[in-house]
């Protein structure tokens with residue numbers, strides 16, 4: 001399995017066992033590696049010859065699948081909806097939660113009800129949570145006339161996801177924090193699907209079938225290996241117990257409830273004006289340093 005790591009400066013989670021500098025024209029799918037702790041169960045036990053992995057943050061990963069640079073990955077659900085028939089589901093899997101997500105936060109210096117007109121900084125990693133925040137601003141918190149800005153700009157609140165959010169939760173200086181999974185559950189009583197494993201519809205069927213089998217098997221084994229993951233991924237801000245609680249909080253195989261939650265999100269989002277955040281090159285993003293966990 002060959003892995004390219006343009007993202008390696010951003011997260012402390014990269015694993016050298018995957019790193020090689022020897023590109024080959026192998027008959028393997030090019031697959032996105034979501035290097036967040038919340039996605040570790042997919043990759044920890046993935047056979048080394050199952051695919052070629054490329055690490056990218058969620059928004060950039062969706063752009064790479066859309067352009068054909070990658071063929072598969074756990075894509076932000078808002079982008080899965082947008083890509084429509086260009087992609088199809090792999091294994092009925094992804095990242096979902098019912099209630100707290102524990103790593104998708106609006107951190108704020110003011111209560112959320114007072115954010116109308118405020119500058120809200122948004123991580124360039126996100127494609128879905130920013131859309132969830134737009135829904136919550138309208139349907140739950142009645143926040144209007146806010147402006148989404150970059151992390152380096154002046155802001156009152158910041159939307160942060162994944163490992164950087166875990167880090168900020170431990171070390172951050174914001175007075176208020178709102179878990180977007182909790183807020184969604186308050187609003188709808190439903191699970192929220194953040195990401196779904198998909199593959200491009202034009203990917204060769206034989207490669208897709210064999211990768212899908214490997215991925216399902218790896219994830220089942222990965223979910224049985226949370227203790228091992230916890231030992232490896234515990235750090236000064238998260239004990240082994242914290243890591244295990246965090247990982248076990250997610251649903252990785254979807255049932256009917258996840259799909260109902262997904263459709264509800266699609267519906268609520270479709271009622272808002274069409275808008276999506278710019279696709280930034282990872283290297284352009286000034287927040288790389290601001291939210292680095294490495």
Ligand SMILES: C=C(O[C@@H]1C=C(C(=O)O)C=C[C@H]1O)C(=O)O
Nearest residue numbers: 058076103126127128129162194
């Ligand atoms: C639960 C999370 O969901 C993530 C949030 C995403 C987004 O906002 O676009 C995309 C992928 C998910 O892994 C998280 O990052 O903590």
